[in-house]
Amino acid sequence: MLHDEERFGAEPRIDKGKWSKMTMTDDVLTGRTGSVLRDGTTVRDLVDLDRREVSMRVLSDPELYRLELRNIFARAWVGLAHVSEIPNAGDFVLRHIGEDAVIVTRTAQGAVSVLLNVCAHRGFEVCWADEGNAGSFKCPYHGWAYDGSGKLLGAPLEKEMYGDWDKSRYSLRQARVEVRAGIVFATFDTSGPALDDWLGDAGWYIDHASHQDRIPLGPPMRFQVQANWKTFMDQGAGDNYHPLSLHRSLQEIGMTSDLPGSPGSRSTIRSQNHAIVSNPEGNTTFAFPPGFPLKTYYDEAAGDFLTFAGRLFASSVLPQTVIWGPYVYPLPDGTQTTGGALWQIEPKGPDAFVMYLQNFIDRDAPDAVKDAVRRENAAQQVFVADDYEANLSLQRSARGAVGQQQPMRYFAQGDTTKPSDWPGPGIFFQPPQKDDAQWLFWLRWLDLMTDSAC
Amino acid sequence: MTTSMDMAAKTGTRVKASDPVYGDILDFLIDEAALLDDDRHLEWLDCLTDDIAYKMPVRKTVYRRDGNGFDERNVHWDDDRLSLGLRVRRSVGVEAAYDRDPAPRIRRMVTNLVVHETSKPGEYAATTYLLVLRNRFDAPVYDMVTAKREDVIRREGDGTCKLARRLVLLDQTALGAVFINVFM
Numbered sequence: 001m002l003h004d005e006e007r008f009g010a011e012p013r014i015d016k017g018k019w020s021k022m023t024m025t026d027d028v029l030t031g032r033t034g035s036v037l038r039d040g041t042t043v044r045d046l047v048d049l050d051r052r053e054v055s056m057r058v059l060s061d062p063e064l065y066r067l068e069l070r071n072i073f074a075r076a077w078v079g080l081a082h083v084s085e086i087p088n089a090g091d092f093v094l095r096h097i098g099e100d101a102v103i104v105t106r107t108a109q110g111a112v113s114v115l116l117n118v119c120a121h122r123g124f125e126v127c128w129a130d131e132g133n134a135g136s137f138k139c140p141y142h143g144w145a146y147d148g149s150g151k152l153l154g155a156p157l158e159k160e161m162y163g164d165w166d167k168s169r170y171s172l173r174q175a176r177v178e179v180r181a182g183i184v185f186a187t188f189d190t191s192g193p194a195l196d197d198w199l200g201d202a203g204w205y206i207d208h209a210s211h212q213d214r215i216p217l218g219p220p221m222r223f224q225v226q227a228n229w230k231t232f233m234d235q236g237a238g239d240n241y242h243p244l245s246l247h248r249s250l251q252e253i254g255m256t257s258d259l260p261g262s263p264g265s266r267s268t269i270r271s272q273n274h275a276i277v278s279n280p281e282g283n284t285t286f287a288f289p290p291g292f293p294l295k296t297y298y299d300e301a302a303g304d305f306l307t308f309a310g311r312l313f314a315s316s317v318l319p320q321t322v323i324w325g326p327y328v329y330p331l332p333d334g335t336q337t338t339g340g341a342l343w344q345i346e347p348k349g350p351d352a353f354v355m356y357l358q359n360f361i362d363r364d365a366p367d368a369v370k371d372a373v374r375r376e377n378a379a380q381q382v383f384v385a386d387d388y389e390a391n392l393s394l395q396r397s398a399r400g401a402v403g404q405q406q407p408m409r410y411f412a413q414g415d416t417t418k419p420s421d422w423p424g425p426g427i428f429f430q431p432p433q434k435d436d437a438q439w440l441f442w443l444r445w446l447d448l449m450t451d452s453a454c
Numbered sequence: 455m456t457t458s459m460d461m462a463a464k465t466g467t468r469v470k471a472s473d474p475v476y477g478d479i480l481d482f483l484i485d486e487a488a489l490l491d492d493d494r495h496l497e498w499l500d501c502l503t504d505d506i507a508y509k510m511p512v513r514k515t516v517y518r519r520d521g522n523g524f525d526e527r528n529v530h531w532d533d534d535r536l537s538l539g540l541r542v543r544r545s546v547g548v549e550a551a552y553d554r555d556p557a558p559r560i561r562r563m564v565t566n567l568v569v570h571e572t573s574k575p576g577e578y579a580a581t582t583y584l585l586v587l588r589n590r591f592d593a594p595v596y597d598m599v600t601a602k603r604e605d606v607i608r609r610e611g612d613g614t615c616k617l618a619r620r621l622v623l624l625d626q627t628a629l630g631a632v633f634i635n636v637f638m
Contacts, residue, residue: 130514130523130627218527221512222628248550253543354628358528375532382544385634389552392632396591 029443034450037063043449047442052435053407054442059228059398064449065350072319072448073098075189077198079321079342080104082360083112083182084215090133090148093219095356096346097186098320102175103127103137104184107148114186115150116173126172131219137172150174182212183323183342200281201426202315208424209313209325210340213363217374220344220356227391228398229320229347230445232355234408235387236316238276238284238429238437241412246386277426278437282318282444285426318444320345325360329369337365339373351395357381410435410442466571469578476569479580479607482615487562490637495542498637499535503608503618508533510601510622510638524623530633531622541635553635559589560636572606577618580605584622584638588631597631599624601638 034043043064046055058064080095081104092105094117101117103126115137117125124141127134136153138145143156150172155161175186178195180203185195196203225232235242243250278284314324325340344356359377361370397403414434416427429436469476482501489498511526526532533541544551563585570579581604588597606619622638 129516129520132517132520216528218529219512219514219525221528221530223632224628224630225632245550246552249544249548249552252548252550253540371532374527374529375534375537378529378532379537379540381530381634382541385553385632386550388632388634 029446029450032446032450034446035067037061043067044446047446048407051407052410052439054410055404056394056398056406056408057404058445059231059394060350060404062350065228065347067449068319069098069347071451072445073100073347075187075192075448076319077178077185077187077195077317078319079183079185079317079323079344080114081184082210082216082342082358083179083184083212084363085131085219086112088133090135091131092127092129092134092148093131094127094129095344097175097188098347100188101125101127102186103172104186105134105148109149111149112177112179112184113149114175114177114184115146116175116188118173119144120146120152120170120172121155144170146172179212181206181210181323182214183210185321198281199317200279200283201277201424202279202281202283202285202317204425205277205285205287205313205315206317206323209315209323210342210360214325214338214340214360215363216342216358216360217370217377218358220358222354222356224348224352224354225388225391226352227388227395228350229345229353231391231394232345232353232387233316233319234438234441235390236284236314236322237282237318237441238278238286238433238435240276240286240431240433241435242390246390247383249386250383275422275431276429276433276437277422277424278429278440279426280440280444282441282447283316284437284441285313285315285424287313287424318441320347329373331369337362337369341377410439466573466579469569469571473569474613475578475609476567478609478613478615479569479578480567482607482617483564483567483580483582483605486617487564491560491562493546493557495545495637499539499542501615501617502535502538503616504535506533506535506538506617507619508538509620510624513624513627515627523627530624530629531638541637545635553632556591561587562638563587576609576611578607578609580607586633586636586638588633588636597633599626599629599633599636599638601625603638 030049032044036042046058076097078097080097080102081093085093086104086106089106089108089110092103095102095104103115103117105113105115107113117127119126119139119141121139121144122141124139126137126139126146136145136147145153147153152167152170154167158165175188176190177184177186179185180195199206275287276284277287313326314322316322322343322345323340324343326338327340328336328338330336339362340360342358342360346354346356348354359373361373397406412434414432414436415430416436417430418428422428486498486501489501508531509526510529510531511524512528512530514523514525516523545554548554564582566583568581572579581602584601584603586599602623604621604623605617608616608618
């Protein structure tokens with residue numbers, strides 16, 4: 001159970017000077033071109049820094065998508081799993097960094113290890129299950145076998161085949177791993193920034209949103225959305241303008257009528273209750289300010305749902321991670337339990353992503369509470385359904401040759417004055433939040449896509 | 455992992471297709487699917503018992519030694535009458551439910567009905583296969599889901615049936631499209 005001191009007491013750990021590449025000024029980006037696409041357009045041409053516009057071509061061009069896999073996903077830190085999913089040596093779950101399948105496992109020595117699911121011999125996948133326990137990962141093709149750290153243990157007929165060979169040269173490719181706030185993060189970029197630098201100020205909020213004893217209720221719920229991954233992550237990067245229109249159905253069925261504003265009124269904007277803080281790393285946190293009263297989202301529409309609310313942080317970390325928490329569930333006896341979530345947005349080609357939804361709850365929460373939270377989380381999707389309509393529609397719009405030339409516009413600029421009592425780091429956007437946080441997402445996208453270091 | 459709803463009920467003898475009880479249940483399931491396909495969701499609610507339990511667990515790909523992959527610790531749906539009512543409210547007469555207007559064209563194919571008696575008089579375990587096809591806008595292809603449904607049907611003396619439990623066992627681990635709010 002979290003108290004305010006715990007939640008807000010920690011000092012920001014971010015050293016701004018750590019990664020000088022992340023200056024993100026227009027000056028830096030203006031001077032870059034990035035790759036030249038087949039028709040002569042450069043990546044840089046797709047973003048208009050003066051007008052704050054992004055060409056819809058970035059949603060549907062397969063050439064750009066391949067560049068993203070290399071320039072963004074292959075160097076990104078990605079939140080893959082919760083440590084509690086692999087408590088014992090040999091436990092594993094199969095997840096993805098971009099389109100690369102990775103085994104998240106625990107070694108015999110107890111370390112968390114993330115391995116590319118590709119045999120070092122001929123490229124066959126060494127693991128075919130979403131989860132399980134394995135003493136070793138044995139490739140079905142020729143039988144090479146690896147331990148949990150990716151080390152090659154042996155191969156059939158190895159003396160006859162390879163004589164006196166140096167097995168240490170043929171490990172599974174191992175990702176860099178860091179466990180933070182109970183979440184296993186990994187990257188395949190061995191020389192890139194530390195996780196702390198990748199998260200930027202979002203790290204502080206993630207530390208408050210998640211921890212090792214707030215554990216998944218179960219394995220992920222998964223489904224595919226026929227839309228580019230950025231249609232989702234761009235909205236998550238700070239679009240607080242859409243709920244009024246896109247989520248109007250919530251008000252129509254009474255799900256938000258308890259929010260401030262006139263109860264049940266269509267003029268209620270949920271965004272006025274959130275703070276948005278962002279950072280040049282392209283990550284954004286939606287947060288309720290400290291002292292914000294606990295709200296009950298579901299009591300009226302569905303009286304037996306647990307009330308869930310306040311102080312909710314949702315941190316969207318480029319390119320495929322969203323970490324939620326803490327949800328606060330007041331219990332009938334006056335105590336409370338807390339929850340959260342890990343969402344992964346796995347790219348599956350330029351025009352598809354798979355949503356990965358995993359909900360967390362305090363390890364020691366009573367079973368009845370876990371059951372209620374499980375039901376509530378499933379029902380939450382009722383209104384998240386609206387968001388996928390936006391993803392799908394943008395993707396259809398970006399299909400045509402003319403639609404691809406259409407700009408997505410982010411020209412509304414707001415006030416970034418940070419309240420003196422705001423406890424966390426980051427660039428603060430005063431409500432009503434405008435397009436600034438999302439624009440930072442696109443600047444960071446452009447930064448990664450045009451960085452000559454790639 | 456097997457699920458807790460894994461039909462502890464299905465202990466009784468099989469009800470043959472020639473039995474009038476089988477016919478009542480078949481009629482009920484066909485009519486129920488038609489109510490949903492025809493957007494008569496409020497009437498569909500009348501097909502449910504007050505203590506309806508409606509569950510769709512997630513599924514994992516696992517090695518055979520680890521079972522069939524169903525895991526009810528996380529769910530696509532875990533609903534009772536109240537939350538089903540909420541979903542129905544969103545499905546009818548809500549202007550801004552954008553996945554509902556223009557109306558999606560949804561067709562539910564219900565087949566392979568097998569009925570067993572249960573330990574409770576008047577309650578039957580009914581297993582069906584389900585194919586759901588959905589088409590929207592001018593898409594030349596369908597969104598598609600297949601599943602096995604394990605239902606408990608409560609049959610009154612006059613032959614009226616109501617759905618008391620539904621366990622939807624999906625054939626996909628990751629659904630191929632957004633099927634939130636599509637009743638299976």
